[in-house]
Amino acid sequence: MQLAVPVASLITFGTHPLIAQKAPPLETHSYMLLFWEILGVSILLAIAQAFWPGLRKWMRHMWPIFTAGILLLGFWDVITAGLHLLPLPYFPGPPAVLRSLISDRALLLDSTWHSLVLLLSGYTLGVIVGLVSGVCIGWSGSMRYWGMPVLKVVGPIPATAWIPLAMVVAPSAIVSAAGLVALAVWFPVTMLTASGISNTRASYLDVARTLGAGRLYLIFRVAIPAAVPNIFIGLFMGLGASFLTLVVAESVGVKSGLGWYLSWAQGWAEYGKVFAALIIMAGFFSTVMTLLFKLRDRVLVWQKGVIKW
Amino acid sequence: MTNDAAASGVRVHEIYKSFPVPDAPGTSRLALGGISFSIAASELVSLVGPSGCGKSTLLRLIAGLDVSDSGELLVGNEKIVGPSAERGLVFQDPNLFPWLTVRRNIEAGLAARGVLREKRNEVAEFMRLVGLEAFANAYPHHLSGGMAQRVALARALINHPKVLLLDEPLGALDAFTRMRMQDEVLRLWENRRTTMLLVTHDIDEAIYMSDRILIMTQAPGRIDHEIDIDLARPRDRTSASFLCFRSEILEHLHFAGKAVALSV
Numbered sequence A: 001m002q003l004a005v006p007v008a009s010l011i012t013f014g015t016h017p018l019i020a021q022k023a024p025p026l027e028t029h030s031y032m033l034l035f036w037e038i039l040g041v042s043i044l045l046a047i048a049q050a051f052w053p054g055l056r057k058w059m060r061h062m063w064p065i066f067t068a069g070i071l072l073l074g075f076w077d078v079i080t081a082g083l084h085l086l087p088l089p090y091f092p093g094p095p096a097v098l099r100s101l102i103s104d105r106a107l108l109l110d111s112t113w114h115s116l117v118l119l120l121s122g123y124t125l126g127v128i129v130g131l132v133s134g135v136c137i138g139w140s141g142s143m144r145y146w147g148m149p150v151l152k153v154v155g156p157i158p159a160t161a162w163i164p165l166a167m168v169v170a171p172s173a174i175v176s177a178a179g180l181v182a183l184a185v186w187f188p189v190t191m192l193t194a195s196g197i198s199n200t201r202a203s204y205l206d207v208a209r210t211l212g213a214g215r216l217y218l219i220f221r222v223a224i225p226a227a228v229p230n231i232f233i234g235l236f237m238g239l240g241a242s243f244l245t246l247v248v249a250e251s252v253g254v255k256s257g258l259g260w261y262l263s264w265a266q267g268w269a270e271y272g273k274v275f276a277a278l279i280i281m282a283g284f285f286s287t288v289m290t291l292l293f294k295l296r297d298r299v300l301v302w303q304k305g306v307i308k309w
Numbered sequence B: 001m002t003n004d005a006a007a008s009g010v011r012v013h014e015i016y017k018s019f020p021v022p023d024a025p026g027t028s029r030l031a032l033g034g035i036s037f038s039i040a041a042s043e044l045v046s047l048v049g050p051s052g053c054g055k056s057t058l059l060r061l062i063a064g065l066d067v068s069d070s071g072e073l074l075v076g077n078e079k080i081v082g083p084s085a086e087r088g089l090v091f092q093d094p095n096l097f098p099w100l101t102v103r104r105n106i107e108a109g110l111a112a113r114g115v116l117r118e119k120r121n122e123v124a125e126f127m128r129l130v131g132l133e134a135f136a137n138a139y140p141h142h143l144s145g146g147m148a149q150r151v152a153l154a155r156a157l158i159n160h161p162k163v164l165l166l167d168e169p170l171g172a173l174d175a176f177t178r179m180r181m182q183d184e185v186l187r188l189w190e191n192r193r194t195t196m197l198l199v200t201h202d203i204d205e206a207i208y209m210s211d212r213i214l215i216m217t218q219a220p221g222r223i224d225h226e227i228d229i230d231l232a233r234p235r236d237r238t239s240a241s242f243l244c245f246r247s248e249i250l251e252h253l254h255f256a257g258k259a260v261a262l263s264v
Helices: A004-019 A025-048 A053-082 A094-103 A105-139 A141-154 A159-169 A173-198 A202-210 A215-252 A258-267 A271-299 B055-063 B102-113 B121-129 B145-157 B175-192 B203-209 B240-252
Strands: B010-020 B028-039 B044-048 B070-075 B087-090 B163-167 B195-199 B212-217 B222-228
Touching: A004 A025, A004 A053, A025 A053, A025 A094, A053 A094, A094 A105, A094 A271, A105 A141, A105 A173, A105 A215, A105 A258, A105 A271, A141 A173, A159 A173, A159 A215, A173 A215, A202 A215, A202 B055, A202 B087, A215 A258, A215 A271, A215 B102, A258 A271, B010 B055, B028 B055, B028 B222, B044 B055, B044 B203, B055 B070, B055 B087, B055 B163, B055 B195, B087 B145, B102 B121, B102 B145, B121 B145, B145 B175, B175 B195, B175 B203, B195 B203, B203 B240, B212 B240, B222 B240
Parallel strands: B044 B195, B044 B212, B087 B163, B163 B195
Antiparallel strands: B010 B028, B010 B070, B212 B222
């Protein structure tokens, strides 16, 4: 069991020299380096777990996934470089992608950094505006009357559809991209916040009133906390929408970021780099998503054992 | 602990309240048809009656959460114009804020009035009063029904209300917890001498706890009878005089002696 990963990597990487004799030596070299690293680390872990029960538990949980991942890598290698089942240059093998990752690492790092800055500024702006407008629309009847139609008409338009206009209006491409990300986040956050606030159990508000609560207490200490589970759904939906908008906005106007890198690599038909960018994006976006999940678990600790989603 | 906010009496005078009928626009149904009674300071009065007779409506009016069509409501000499910390309210559902721990729920009464900083030292006292020190950091969904209701009581009492309104507070508890909680509420009442108005549909509970019982009739709600319970506490639920009150009340509610076809 503990040796599943070393065995899988032996299979995966052992087949590589057989199927790819014509591969560029540099690609094979870094691919084999990866192999030795995986093999070394997994054997070290397999030895360490004998003395460390916590590690053994973690390994028992994660090992099947890792094993499958490594075997999948081998499968990809076989059908691309080995059997040429997928058309080139669109589907390079894993060694070529790894090579792109390594050779372009500075540009990829820089692109990730730019995407992160753009994502965070747009997302933060969208969340702040969305929370404010959501609380207003959810709490006040007249705000709902005037705000809801705007929300219902403007909200469903995909943020990316505003790109032609945004590029004209905004002073720079970066600002327009941040604005579009903010817009994409604003709609779900507003919608879910408003519905959470207006669905606050009336009896919570009644109780608070008989405790002597004023309006500020009712809004900030009763209605908003009661709406937090809903607000988080809005934050998650907004985050998904912001990834989409970010990548599209970067590939159209902005001259930096992962979205730009992706379309730039495609322009040069460097599909190894396209896959490299996709891998970075997967890691980047899922990390951000995981952080939001962690935040939710912290904030909604009072729900523990009540709701699972 | 003494009653630092002196308990006050309640006067209810010729209260009318009607609600629109949802199915027939323009018409309305009279829920309360001229209710008058008064409660002396530090008195514990129960309100019993068939469901739908307007007991809870009346309680919400006294709490200030709704406005009557006509009539006058006074606490002490002051007219009731809206909700206030002077009139605490405890519902059948404890309605604890699920996002706050037990301690923070009890503190909510002080926080809502903006006096938490000055009076934080009272919180521990009230947690002890309802016996929940060990659960200070638990969240409401970890509490049993009885415990949750004790938190709700402490949350209402920490504001030292002049009047405590109880809307079937023990209605959702099982029979044993319920009897224990009746003693608990009595203990709090004897300890603090807060004026209490208890809405209940449990006749035994009303006799066991109150100084006086008001019996309401239905459609429109009116006070039909008033019965003084002049038994010494603690009361024996099986004594002859207790049972005597029981049959008297049942008679007023038209359940005594007859084979009543209960339509539920």
